[in-house]
Amino acid sequence: MESSAFAAEAVGLVKTFDGKTAVDGASMSVPAGSIYGFLGPNGAGKTTTLRMMLGIIDPDEGTRRLLGHEAPLKAAHDIGYLPEERGLYPAMTAREAIAFMGALRGLPIRKGRERAGELLDGHGLGDWIGKPIRSLSKGMAQTVQLLGTIVHDPKLIILDEPFSGLDAINQGKLEDLIRAQADNGVTVIFSTHVIAHAERLCEKVAIIANGKIAFEGEVDEARNRLRPIVHLRTRQADGPWLDDLPADAKRSGNEFSFELPESGPEPMLKALIDHGAGIDTLSIERPGLHDAFVAIAGAAAAAEMKVGA
Incomplete structure (x- = not known):
């Protein structure tokens, strides 16, 4: 794939603070028009990597x-960035705050006010237009800042822990907003320590732990590193058919769980039927992204992640 197919690329990024390496050789490539998840526990190096990508450091x-620029700041007007540290002027109205954020990216203030009104109306928030930021809840204020991130119609949006502090309803709205941007051809990169958001939204992810990217690729590629798990319940408790199950099968009464054999389920099913196991239920569960994260980054890093939200 040619480099022009990528909205963002990094090769071997290293950053050290006070003698401690925060990011150690990070490389990533983000396809244009995709939703790309950057997964890792707090302190793994996500924010530092994104700031290097943006040219902030x-x-x-x-x-x-x-966006084709080796000097990231040359692409600044085409980028929307939501930092992990939120910040809006409390006396500004919602519309003025959004317009101000657009102006920082080169959007004329009058056009910014017009688009701010359209965005607020379009998201069912028209009543917020004249409200000062100080009067809004944390979730409302974060939504305003998110709208300010996209008001100038960026080609690339980078969101650092955007779901942090949002309740389930607003998290769902943010997921819809991210999908809508991607549907319009915008590239979205977001960092998170909540695996469920990446599993629902992303085709491609990078997994970072201890400053190193342990995996970069499609979500399915990460999940396929682990074999599916078979869950079996039999009507018979014992019999010669037990020898047809893998030696490491876990058992609880008449219920068994084990990795799907490389030969697939058919030979095993035939053997169980021929030997009278009496199959009550059988299901095959594909490993989730959390299981893949544990296998790739280790249990210690996974323990600091959230599975769902």
């Missing part, structure tokens, strides 16, 4: 390219 080693 420079790497000690490595190269990056945003």
Whole structure:
């Protein structure tokens, strides 16, 4: 694939603070028009990597390219960025805050006010237009900042832990907003320590732990590193058919669980039937992204992640 097919690329990014390596050789490639998840526990190096990608800080080693520019700041007007640390002027109204954020990216203030009104109306928030930020809940204020991130119609949106602090309803709305942007051809990168968001939204992810990217690729590729799990319940408790099950099968009464054999389910099913196991139920469960994260990054890193939200 040609580099022009990527909205963002990084090769071998390294960043050290006070003698401690925060990011160690991070490489990633984000296909244009995709939703890309950057997964890792707090302190893994996600924010530092994104800031290097954006040109907010420079790497000690490595190269990056945003929207075809080797100097990331040259692409600034085409990028929407929501930092992990939220911040809006409390006295500004919702419309003025959105317009102000657009102005920082080169959008004329009058056009920004017009688009801010359209965005607020379009998201069912028209009543917020004249309300000062200080009067809004945390979730409302974060929604305003998100709208300010997209008001200038960026080609690339980078969201650092965007789901943090949002309740389930607003998390769902944010997921819808991200999908809508991707449907319009916008590339979205978001970092998160909540695996469920990446599993629902992303085709491609990077998994980072201890400053190193342990995996980058499609979600299905990560999940396929593990074999599916068979869950079997039999009507018979014992019999010669037990020898037809894998030696490491886990048992609880008449229920068994084990990895799907490489030969597939058919030979095993035939053997169980021929030997009178009496199959009551059988299901095959494909490993989820959390299972893949544990296998790739280790149990310690996975323990700091959230599975669902």
